[in-house]
Amino acid sequence: MTRLGAILATAIAIGFGLLTTWGLLAGSGKIFDITNILLQLTVITVAVTILLGILNLFSIHLRRIVRRSRGWVYSFALIASAAAVLILWIVGAQQTNHMLLETVEVSVESALAGLVVFALVWGAYRMMRRRITWASVLFTIVLLIILVGALPLPQTSALIGVRSWLLAVPVSAGARGILLGIALATVVTGVRVLIGQDRSYRE
Amino acid sequence: MDSTTQTITTLIIVLALVVMVLVTQFIRRRKEAFPMRMIPAYESIPLLIGESIEAGRPMHISFGSAGLGGNNTALTLASAELLYQVASRNQVGSTVVTASDPSALPLAYGTLRRAYASRRDRLSASSVRWYPAGTRSLAFAAALTGMMGDERVSGNVLAGSFGPELALILEAATRKRQSSIAGSVDLDGQAVAYAMADQALIGEELFVAGAYMSDSASQHGSVVALDVLRWLLILGILIATANAIREPVLAALRGGK
Numbered sequence: 101m102t103r104l105g106a107i108l109a110t111a112i113a114i115g116f117g118l119l120t121t122w123g124l125l126a127g128s129g130k131i132f133d134i135t136n137i138l139l140q141l142t143v144i145t146v147a148v149t150i151l152l153g154i155l156n157l158f159s160i161h162l163r164r165i166v167r168r169s170r171g172w173v174y175s176f177a178l179i180a181s182a183a184a185v186l187i188l189w190i191v192g193a194q195q196t197n198h199m200l201l202e203t204v205e206v207s208v209e210s211a212l213a214g215l216v217v218f219a220l221v222w223g224a225y226r227m228m229r230r231r232i233t234w235a236s237v238l239f240t241i242v243l244l245i246i247l248v249g250a251l252p253l254p255q256t257s258a259l260i261g262v263r264s265w266l267l268a269v270p271v272s273a274g275a276r277g278i279l280l281g282i283a284l285a286t287v288v289t290g291v292r293v294l295i296g297q298d299r300s301y302r303e
Numbered sequence: 304m305d306s307t308t309q310t311i312t313t314l315i316i317v318l319a320l321v322v323m324v325l326v327t328q329f330i331r332r333r334k335e336a337f338p339m340r341m342i343p344a345y346e347s348i349p350l351l352i353g354e355s356i357e358a359g360r361p362m363h364i365s366f367g368s369a370g371l372g373g374n375n376t377a378l379t380l381a382s383a384e385l386l387y388q389v390a391s392r393n394q395v396g397s398t399v400v401t402a403s404d405p406s407a408l409p410l411a412y413g414t415l416r417r418a419y420a421s422r423r424d425r426l427s428a429s430s431v432r433w434y435p436a437g438t439r440s441l442a443f444a445a446a447l448t449g450m451m452g453d454e455r456v457s458g459n460v461l462a463g464s465f466g467p468e469l470a471l472i473l474e475a476a477t478r479k480r481q482s483s484i485a486g487s488v489d490l491d492g493q494a495v496a497y498a499m500a501d502q503a504l505i506g507e508e509l510f511v512a513g514a515y516m517s518d519s520a521s522q523h524g525s526v527v528a529l530d531v532l533r534w535l536l537i538l539g540i541l542i543a544t545a546n547a548i549r550e551p552v553l554a555a556l557r558g559g560k
Contacts, residue, residue: 121316125309146372146406153405153433160429171453205442212441212471219470223499226477239498275490278506282488284532285507288525289377291319297521298380 110296117294158182242266315532322531327524334520337527344484344502345515348460351482352393355457361397363456364389365447365472366411367463367487368436370404375464378488378509379407382463383414385512389460390418397425399454402463403436403443444468448475461485461500462509465492473499 116138123135161175169175188197224243227236248256249263292298329336355362364386369379390398398418400411411431419426434446448471451459459476461469465487473495476483485496486504496503507529513522 125313127309142372146370149405149408152408153435156405156408156431156433157435160432163429169453171449174449208445209441212445212468216441216467216470219474220467220495220498222474223470223495227498278490278493280536281507281533282509284529284536285381285510286377287315288319288323288529288532289381289510291316291323291528292521292525293377293380294316295320295323297323297525298384 113298114294114296121294242271318535319528319532322528323521323524325524326527327521330520330523330527334518334523337523339511339514339523339526342504342508342511342515344486344504344508345512347482347484347502348389348516349392351458351460351484352389352396354482355393356396358457359396360455360457361399362389362393362458362460363399363401363451363454364460365400365463366402366404366407367461367465367469367492368403368440368443369463369488370402370406371410372406375404375488378464379404379410381510381512382407383410385460385462385509385516386411387414387418388512388516390415394419394422394425397427398430399450399456400431401434401447401450402431403434403440405433408433440466440468441471444471447472451475451481452479456481458482459484461487461496462504462512464488465496467491467495469495470499 119131120135120138123131123133123138126132158179161178163169164172164175165179185197185200188194188200224240228240230236245259245266246263249259289298326337352362364382366379366382366386369375369382371379386398386400398415400415402408402411408431415426415430416423432450434443434450436443450456451472452475456479459472459481461472461483462485465472465485466489469485469487469492473483473485477499483500484502484504485492485500486509487493487496488509493503493505497505511522511526511529513519514526
């Protein structure tokens with residue numbers, strides 16, 4: 101029975117995958133309309149998974165509160181905050197909700213964003229301390245040129261040209277190379293799904 | 304889609320398909336025909352799992368903001384394959400999976416169920432966790448740093464879509480003396496992973512977990528197909544560049560004479 105389910109899932113995945121690929125390549129006509137309907141169904145299905153996520157979040161944190169697991173106080177704060185936002189939305193207090201979002205969440209995320217800089221600098225220092233290689237030396241030198249070259253000081257004006265060249269040529273080339281590799285890997289993974297080689301629905 | 308794009312897209316798909324099918328059959332007969340270069344991140348995963356089992360602490364695997372139904376669908380499937388490979392080797396221990404895109408939850412649950420097929424007792428409903436991303440995914444990073452401490456995770460495999468907020472996660476892992484392997488399709492996240500993770504997965508290395516961690520001929524064939532496409536692309540770029548600079552170079556040479 102399990103084997104039959106796997107075969108059925110594989111057949112559905114391959115069939116709808118080929119249909120969608122054909123429709124997207126065609127770009128117009130009846131097959132394109134069918135593809136559009138399938139893509140809209142996908143969007144709706146993905147939207148429903150948000151409910152799954154909320155159920156998952158609540159169940160895990162409620163379990164932590166009930167079992168008094170480590171950090172259960174934070175789980176209680178999360179559940180209470182979520183309940184408060186939900187109640188405010190139900191009673192129609194949109195402005196209060198918006199105010200909470202702006203003053204609490206945005207402020208906290210901005211503070212965390214500030215910490216990212218320090219974490220990155222510490223990470224670069226740690227990389228050099230761990231093992232000095234040509235790659236890590238080059239990484240640090242380029243990092244320093246980029247950061248110092250961005251300073252609006254007359255003393256660092258000599259680095260502006262170097263910084264611009266670095267960003268325009270080697271950094272841009274490397275980034276494009278990585279992105280091209282990722283794009284090709286995405287194509288190959290997609291083809292694996294289309295020919296039924298992907299494990300996630302096959303087994 | 305214009306006809307040139309249609310043609311090129313179809314060619315790429317057909318070429319990938321043909322190479323994968325042919326090479327898979329070849330590899331089934333001769334496994335050593337297409338050797339693969341070493342990727343240190345995949346070499347270190349068994350060690351990470353061993354440490355996790357010995358310490359009795361869970362492994363943590365995160366998809367980041369990768370999810371199904373959008374641009375990152377293929378990445379999510381690749382991350383799920385990596386999750387399967389890690390979890391199937393960690394059947395004696397436990398695995399915690401986190402994601403900020405809720406569409407990855409059913410995939411993560413299904414993958415863990417398959418990986419722990421013979422040890423369902425090691426699986427629980429809280430093995431997969433959704434932490435909302437927020438506007439800059441910093442809320443997700445903050446949630447992960449808390450989870451890594453509360454669960455006393457042994458090692459982290461962060462393979463998916465991460466941005467600069469990965470720095471907070473990796474810094475927390477280092478402070479808690481937790482090993483980390485990280486990779487992201489986002490360039491910012493990749494740079495952070497390279498600088499701060501114990502091992503980094505760069506670019507398409509995220510997509511080849513199945514080939515490196517299993518004996519699957521079809522996975523190996525995918526890696527060869529990827530290499531063939533890459534070399535063809537390089538050839539195409541070189542030919543286009545040569546064609547573009549042909550006239551100016553010839554003119555310069557004629558002018559020089």
